[in-house]
Amino acid sequence: MTGKTRDMSDTPSQHFTATQRPRSVWWWIPTLYFGQGIPYVAVMTLSVILYKNMGVSNTDIALYTSWLYLPFVIKPLWSPFVDMFRTKRGWIVWLELLIGAAFALVALTLPLDNFFRVTLAVFWLLAFSAATHDIASDGFYMLGLGQHEQAAYVGIRSTFFRLSMITGQGGLVYLAGKFTEVTGNLTLAWSIVFFLLSAMFVSLFVYHRFMLPRPANDVANIADGKVGKTFVLIFAKFLQKKEIIIILAFLLLYRFAESQLVKIAPVFLLDKAEKGGLGLSTADVGIVYGTVGVIALTIGGLLSAYLISRDGMKRWLWIMALAINLPNAVYVYLAITLPTNIWLIGSLVATEQFGYGFGFTAYVLFMIMTAKGEHQTAHYAICTGFMALGMMLPGMASGWVQSQMGYTNFFIWVCVATIPSFLVTALINVDPGFGTKQKE
Numbered sequence: 001m002t003g004k005t006r007d008m009s010d011t012p013s014q015h016f017t018a019t020q021r022p023r024s025v026w027w028w029i030p031t032l033y034f035g036q037g038i039p040y041v042a043v044m045t046l047s048v049i050l051y052k053n054m055g056v057s058n059t060d061i062a063l064y065t066s067w068l069y070l071p072f073v074i075k076p077l078w079s080p081f082v083d084m085f086r087t088k089r090g091w092i093v094w095l096e097l098l099i100g101a102a103f104a105l106v107a108l109t110l111p112l113d114n115f116f117r118v119t120l121a122v123f124w125l126l127a128f129s130a131a132t133h134d135i136a137s138d139g140f141y142m143l144g145l146g147q148h149e150q151a152a153y154v155g156i157r158s159t160f161f162r163l164s165m166i167t168g169q170g171g172l173v174y175l176a177g178k179f180t181e182v183t184g185n186l187t188l189a190w191s192i193v194f195f196l197l198s199a200m201f202v203s204l205f206v207y208h209r210f211m212l213p214r215p216a217n218d219v220a221n222i223a224d225g226k227v228g229k230t231f232v233l234i235f236a237k238f239l240q241k242k243e244i245i246i247i248l249a250f251l252l253l254y255r256f257a258e259s260q261l262v263k264i265a266p267v268f269l270l271d272k273a274e275k276g277g278l279g280l281s282t283a284d285v286g287i288v289y290g291t292v293g294v295i296a297l298t299i300g301g302l303l304s305a306y307l308i309s310r311d312g313m314k315r316w317l318w319i320m321a322l323a324i325n326l327p328n329a330v331y332v333y334l335a336i337t338l339p340t341n342i343w344l345i346g347s348l349v350a351t352e353q354f355g356y357g358f359g360f361t362a363y364v365l366f367m368i369m370t371a372k373g374e375h376q377t378a379h380y381a382i383c384t385g386f387m388a389l390g391m392m393l394p395g396m397a398s399g400w401v402q403s404q405m406g407y408t409n410f411f412i413w414v415c416v417a418t419i420p421s422f423l424v425t426a427l428i429n430v431d432p433g434f435g436t437k438q439k440e
Contacts, residue, residue, distance in 0.1 A: 025153055028212050029141070032092070033157040035204045036137045037164025039099050039130035042197065043068045043123055045169045045266060050190055052267050053176070053282060056116060062263045062399020064120060068127045069395065072388030075131040079381030080231045082135045088143060088377065089215075091136035093208045095129055100201030102126040107194035110187050134384060139377030142368070143215045154308075154364055154435075159301040162357055166294040169266065172197070174286020181283070234378045243429070247370055250424040251386035254321075254363055257328055257417040258356070259391040260398040260410075265331065268407055269345075273338055276407040278345060288346045296350035300357025313365050313435035321425040324359025325418035327352040332415060335408040363387070365435055366428065 044065065051061050082091055102125050109118045141157065172193050179189035241247060269285050271277025280288065300323070307316050330348040339345055367387070371380035394417075402410040 025156070028208070029153060029156050030160045031204065031207060032137055032140070032212070033160040034164045034167075035096060035201070035208075036130075036134055037161040038168060038197065038200065039102075039126055039133070040072075041165040041168030042103070043127045043130060045165070045262070046172060047119075047123055048263065049169070049173055049176075049266050049270065049282065049285065051116070052270050053180075053186055053190070054115070057399075058264075058267055059399045059403055061267065062402075063396055065123075066263065066392055066396035066398075068120075068123055069388045069392030071124070071127040071131040072134070073385050073392055075135055075388075076235075076378070076382035076385040078132070079135045079378045079385075080234045080375075082132065082381075083139065083234070083375060083378045084231075088136045088140040089212050092133060092140060092212065093205055095133040095136065096201050096205040096208060099126065099129050099133065100198045100205060102129060103194050103198035103201060107191040107198065110191050110194070115187075135377065135381040138380045138384070140212075140215075142371070142376050142380065154305055154361060154368065156305070158305065158357070158361055158364055159298055162297050162301055162360075163294065166297060166353075170286050170288075170294060172286070174283050177281055177283030177286055234375045235382070237375060238379050238382050241370065246424070246427045248386060250366060250428050251383055252390040253420040253424045254366075255324070255387070255390055256394060256420045257325055257414050259394040260401070260417060261328055261331065261414050262391075263395045263398045264402050264407075264410060268331070268335070271407075276335065276338075278334065278338060278340075280342070280345070284342055288342065288349050292343075292346040292350040293353045296354035297357040300354040300359075301361060304358045304361040308361065308365065308435040311436070312430075312432050313362065313369075314430040314432045317362055317425060317428075317430060320359040320362040321421060322359075323355040324362075325355075325421050327355035328411070328414050328418065331411040332408065335411050366430075369430070369434055 047065050047068070048061055051065070052058075082088070102122060105122045106119055106126070109115060109122060112118055175196075176189050176193050179192050180186050183189055238244075266285065268277050269280045269288065270282070272279045304316065304320060304323075330352050334345065334348060367380055367383040370383055373379070398410075401413065405413065
């Protein structure tokens with residue numbers, strides 16, 4: 001810190017032992033949230049493109065990959081155990097080793113004749129591991145930083161989480177396409193990609209084993225040593241929060257349109273023109289998501305975080321709600337005109353990505369605001385469980401809806417589906433000062 005005096009009651013340094021100097025957040029927040037995002041994007045998006053390449057139907061892809069949201073939906077059921085047993089730091093590092101092993105299993109099972117069934121089972125293991133890693137990571141973030149720092153650095157964590165998504169659905173998809181061109185073997189190409197992911201997570205395991213800080217308050221949290229009592233108490237206190245019905249409505253409906261778009265957008269980019277898609281190659285999809293898109297998304301996330309730290313969340317809430325919803329209309333244009341210029345396609349996708357990066361910050365801060373207080377690790381996990389449920393249920397039906405309506409009408413429906421997001425935004429109350437940077 002600089003030489004200026006500040007109130008030390010809410011600074012990161014209070015959370016560490018007297019013998020440990022707090023490590024700069026740049027040593028661990030970027031890698032922690034990049035690592036949190038990779039398995040999520042592998043389960044939710046990379047699997048969609050993989051199965052599309054392997055010839056699985058849109059209906060089956062949307063249905064079965066949406067079921068992979070379930071571990072993220074029900075993770076509040078075991079989030080208290082992460083809070084009660086061992087340290088969040090310990091959970092993080094050992095789960096990263098398990099996730100690395102799961103990625104290797106996907107690579108090894110892809111060549112099997114019944115690859116769809118077997119890889120789905122491995123993706124389930126990966127999803128449960130990733131969901132538990134989310135619980136521990138978010139809890140560690142809140143333990144390692146004071147409340148004002150949590151809001152100030154939310155842009156960093158959101159940006160690196162989104163960068164991991166772009167790496168997955170951009171860079172890794174591009175590599176899969178290029179490996180297919182070089183080897184002439186689609187299955188081998190995707191196996192190489194998942195082996196690379198495995199190596200990445202083994203490396204993260206080693207890095208975080210030594211580089212994650214050790215907050216003094218990162219301890220087991222069992223009330224009077226009674227596991228069952230603590231488990232029930234955690235859920236009871238969450239459900240007793242003021243305006244809990246409005247909280248749940250926001251968590252379930254703020255991303256209602258996006259939950260449907262995210263399952264269909266990648267297959268729309270890959271499908272041939274005669275089926276109403278853009279007919280891009282796998283490598284082209286990687287370029288669209290991994291170049292222009294990553295720049296736009298990064299700018300959107302950092303800009304929203306800066307504006308919130310300056311003015312507070314309340315002032316920018318409606319702008320962020322508009323930003324995450326209105327750009328969905330670019331897909332209506334793409335479906336009607338079916339352009340072939342990859343840079344035009346990329347710029348339109350980048351518009352949607354910028355809006356998504358800008359608007360999602362409000363959702364993350366709302367969950368932090370809701371979870372603050374006792375048992376914040378478990379309460380934040382409960383919030384993200386409802387977030388996943390809001391993504392899972394509409395996403396499961398999106399493939400069938402698209403097959404019945406066609407791409408153009410489906411994307412029009414997605415625009416109509418933004419209405420619930422605006423309704424729940426109007427209902428929530430935000431402290432005018434929430435999210436602003438702490439005054440020196």
